[in-house]
Amino acid sequence: MSLLVVGSIALDSVQTPHGVVTDALGGSATYFSYAASYFCPVRLVGVVGEDFPVAHRELLNSRGIDTSGLVVEKGGSTFRWSGKYEGDMNSADTLEVHLNVLGTFDPELPASFTDTPFVFLANGSPAMQRKVLKQTKTRKLVVADTMNLWIEIQRDELVELIREVDGLVLNDGEARMLTQEINLVSAGQKVLDMGPSFVIIKKGEHGAMFLSREETFVMPAFPLADVVDPTGAGDSFAGGFMGYLASVGSTDPTSLKKAMAYGTVVASFNVQDFSLRRFQRTDRAEIDRRLDTYRSMMSF
């Protein structure tokens, strides 16, 4: 089945202890769609400026990603983010943000996208995410990401959104901020009380926790000595997770758990180089081999 993602397309400038990139292809919808493209047909909705290199769109198309929902705003500039990672690289220091065309992004789904069964609302204002949701017609699974900013300034809209989606993805600090619970299991349970069927709490280098009414489990990150750039890890995780679910067309507990494992493994490739570079050097067969390794790591 096909998978729709609505989110940001960015030109990222990133510094880590392992190097620097300038105006590299990034953004939540970019990482998500590239990661998901190993599993299923992906439909991308986003906005860029006239400065967005043709080669970047071609790269996405080369993975079979449908970019007919990618709007090029005349006279506009693409969203730019620059950040720096130090030490354990668990969080970025944002150096500069230029929203540019993203600041007035009011996504309209192409008619051919409104029946997409699997939908991912990448991080964005809850008001915008809800407007997108209203444009979808037949949905099998809707998952949303969010961030601390929206918990602070659009909490009511966010609470409404959480009520409307099937799954919510957020990181540990955001889960604590949203629920005022320090213990992550308790925080996750409070999110479930807000409406969704499941919640995924991302813990950076420590993996991710999944909670539903039926079960709670943690999947550790795939251990790597060569973590080069964590940018996009969370969106790559979500892309692998949703991509696998769309590929099997199912949301039963067994599929959700395997999707968590795929998300973890796909994210582990992403962090091994800047931007989409490591993804460009992998394929589904290598992802499946690492999944097998990951499975055997946790078998006892």
Added chain:
Amino acid sequence: MSLLVVGSIALDSVQTPHGVVTDALGGSATYFSYAASYFCPVRLVGVVGEDFPVAHRELLNSRGIDTSGLVVEKGGSTFRWSGKYEGDMNSADTLEVHLNVLGTFDPELPASFTDTPFVFLANGSPAMQRKVLKQTKTRKLVVADTMNLWIEIQRDELVELIREVDGLVLNDGEARMLTQEINLVSAGQKVLDMGPSFVIIKKGEHGAMFLSREETFVMPAFPLADVVDPTGAGDSFAGGFMGYLASVGSTDPTSLKKAMAYGTVVASFNVQDFSLRRFQRTDRAEIDRRLDTYRSMMSF
């Protein structure tokens, strides 16, 4: 097979967001031996003062722990530690330490203990740990714990110790301090280069990483909403780990991995109440049921 532990016996005063205890039974060798007692015969070597309650020794004896190596120093006071946990409870603020009889502890193994095949050197000065090691005759597996203090003030002795043991257990911050590597996989590999067959890096609420020349894997902590007091979690982990290995009399990779899982599960019981209280309400059957749950959590 039997298991020897040499380490501290303490009277702990602990504050957490969930309550307070005063002069409760604690110490590395206490948590370790109680945790290991679910699996194999345990021999404990330590020192206490005349103020050490008889009931505490009886509690250890009631689990079959051989306390004939527990020295009561005349006129002395038992080691006391008091600490406070806040927020995510990942680390304690030490409020007071009174070494008392532990300050001059020079452990001598009872003759009947020198042939114990499995040996755990709980956290203590590397010089002391090495003196104990020299007293052991036939050893199948020796594992040592350490802490930041010894990395700072007895680094040379610690390096010698690490060369002599089969396995080293330390936490993430200590691994980084010892090796000057921020990435934990790289840090673990550097520890392996120092001599031991394996290293276990404890990550608190995020579980533990195992590294040997053959494999690297992470086991997440068992997810719990009711974490009451993390004191002794690392020693309980080590007790479950070594106890299981001693019970099967093996140190092959399959046994080591299952031991990591048992250590994780045993530690999860420990943190659910203060001191040894939760341990006192469990048994091997319940531990095995949680191990089954843990296994199914990570099966996909």
